[in-house]
Amino acid sequence: MIRVEELTKDYGARRAIDQLTFNADKGEILGFLGPNGAGKTTTMRILSGYMPPTSGKAEVAGFDVVEQSLEVRRRVGYMPETVPLYPEMTVFDYLKFMADLRHMPDAEDRVDDALEMVHMGDRAGGYIGNLSKGMRQRVGLAQALIHKPEVLILDEPTIGLDPVQIIEVRKLIREIGRDHTVLLSTHILSEAQQLCHRVLIINKGKIVVEDTPERLQARLAGAQRITVKVGGDADGLERVVGAVTGVAHISASIDGGLEYESAAGQDARPAVARAVVGAGYDLLELHPIGLSLEEIFLQLTRDEPTPPAPDDGEPVEDEPDVA
Amino acid sequence: MRNIWTIANREYKLYFASPAPYLITFMILLVIGVLFYMDIQFGAQQGAPMGVEVVLSPMAFLLMLATPVITARLLAEEQRMGTIELLLTAPVRDWELVVGKWLGAFMLMLTIAAVSIIYPLILNRLVSPGIDQGPVLSGYLGIVLLCAALAAIGVAISAFFSSQIAAFATTLGVLIFLWWIVGFLTQLGGGAGLFSQVVGYLNINTHFYNNMLRGVIDLQDIAYYLSLTALGLFVGTMAVETRRWR
Numbered sequence: 001m002i003r004v005e006e007l008t009k010d011y012g013a014r015r016a017i018d019q020l021t022f023n024a025d026k027g028e029i030l031g032f033l034g035p036n037g038a039g040k041t042t043t044m045r046i047l048s049g050y051m052p053p054t055s056g057k058a059e060v061a062g063f064d065v066v067e068q069s070l071e072v073r074r075r076v077g078y079m080p081e082t083v084p085l086y087p088e089m090t091v092f093d094y095l096k097f098m099a100d101l102r103h104m105p106d107a108e109d110r111v112d113d114a115l116e117m118v119h120m121g122d123r124a125g126g127y128i129g130n131l132s133k134g135m136r137q138r139v140g141l142a143q144a145l146i147h148k149p150e151v152l153i154l155d156e157p158t159i160g161l162d163p164v165q166i167i168e169v170r171k172l173i174r175e176i177g178r179d180h181t182v183l184l185s186t187h188i189l190s191e192a193q194q195l196c197h198r199v200l201i202i203n204k205g206k207i208v209v210e211d212t213p214e215r216l217q218a219r220l221a222g223a224q225r226i227t228v229k230v231g232g233d234a235d236g237l238e239r240v241v242g243a244v245t246g247v248a249h250i251s252a253s254i255d256g257g258l259e260y261e262s263a264a265g266q267d268a269r270p271a272v273a274r275a276v277v278g279a280g281y282d283l284l285e286l287h288p289i290g291l292s293l294e295e296i297f298l299q300l301t302r303d304e305p306t307p308p309a310p311d312d313g314e315p316v317e318d319e320p321d322v323a
Numbered sequence: 324m325r326n327i328w329t330i331a332n333r334e335y336k337l338y339f340a341s342p343a344p345y346l347i348t349f350m351i352l353l354v355i356g357v358l359f360y361m362d363i364q365f366g367a368q369q370g371a372p373m374g375v376e377v378v379l380s381p382m383a384f385l386l387m388l389a390t391p392v393i394t395a396r397l398l399a400e401e402q403r404m405g406t407i408e409l410l411l412t413a414p415v416r417d418w419e420l421v422v423g424k425w426l427g428a429f430m431l432m433l434t435i436a437a438v439s440i441i442y443p444l445i446l447n448r449l450v451s452p453g454i455d456q457g458p459v460l461s462g463y464l465g466i467v468l469l470c471a472a473l474a475a476i477g478v479a480i481s482a483f484f485s486s487q488i489a490a491f492a493t494t495l496g497v498l499i500f501l502w503w504i505v506g507f508l509t510q511l512g513g514g515a516g517l518f519s520q521v522v523g524y525l526n527i528n529t530h531f532y533n534n535m536l537r538g539v540i541d542l543q544d545i546a547y548y549l550s551l552t553a554l555g556l557f558v559g560t561m562a563v564e565t566r567r568w569r
Contacts, residue, residue, distance in 0.1 A: 049411075050408060050411050051567045052567065073413060074414040078408075080405065080408045080409070082408075084405035086404075088337065088341070097329065097333055098413070101326060101329055101330075102413065
């Protein structure tokens, strides 16, 4: 559905994206994750037919974005980050205008359908200028859906929404994602985790890593990390835990407990539990902690080398830092 | 083709949703109405023959002044609000967008001009045996062509800016240049030489005032206004296309 090859875009002297190469298949929800200024919006603008790349090739639904821009635009629904709208138009008029521009034969029905999908059927007569941010976002989403495009490109679709609205929009995206190909960008990591089949982390115009959220976590989790928390006085806990074989890299965790790493393949938990209780502490918590996507994100965008995928057979070299 | 009409229709309707066009129309018709009254008083006293030029002459000038107000926002506002991104990612060709915007402005200007038709009708009753029909037809044709060209210049300039004020000021400047400064330059050239003739052809108002208003329909005048319209639309399209690369 989306094929990008060595895509590069320069704004004068500044290289916004550099030799990006990736694919998205039909029915896939692909997430673009990256800090601000990484090149997500630039890539989306190129794929939606807004601007041409400086070099490289991009194809959407089988059409080249430069040579066959009009065909690409017919098949793409795009919601820009700023969600531009016309405040002096009513919701219905605006969506009908967009439907007319896309030559929809039964424009009014399409507008009603799109409004139903975003749960704004009762606000059709209102002026866009009077809507709240969340509603405007939903109108923007309706605009992207109105022509039932094969590909949806959503630039930060949940930005600025309150938690209830965020859940609704995510649910909507999941529903839509079943029949469409969706490319969405976000810098909310849990969102990428919840919604996307695959995640692309971009930094400074280059793809840092590309994988499913689960495998990404597995790749970077490396050695097992366990957290230990005791009640009351924790003096000397470090020494006690450190004495257990198989424990390496002890550090204090933020919430007052202790974190340690055990070498891969070894589970030191039973020994640690016995040691802690035997030394007279009140053991409250003892459980493993995975590497959150947040930490993956921070680590990767801090220009550290990425550990290879597990099936490469090489040992994991970088150990995750404790935040 | 359909896209052009969709865009033009929206622009035209949108004009009536804001106060500015109503105010402009009101001012134009007010001035013309007052002048009409005064001219009739004067004409009745003097016994001099009157024609449609008492209406069309001031109206052409007022329409020229109104153009920046009408056209400044067409593309500048879209650029400022970011909605240009929606239009440029829709399956609409760049020239369709520009022509659609132009058509919306053009239709508004024609609407204003159309209201003024009551004056020649009134005049026809008051003057015996009736006013000269020829200049009425050619005069209004001239107005139509003039509006087309004015709107095209306005749209082209609007495409270059994100600020309505900048587009407004530039459009006004360009139109004043074409209306007066060019005439001035023609005089400098001596009035008869090649320079004067070439520059004189560019004068936007002589084509109307000297010829069409007098009942003369000359191909060179029609060609002038049509070329100017085409040039404006072309430049506007180029401006929109280059937006994509920024």
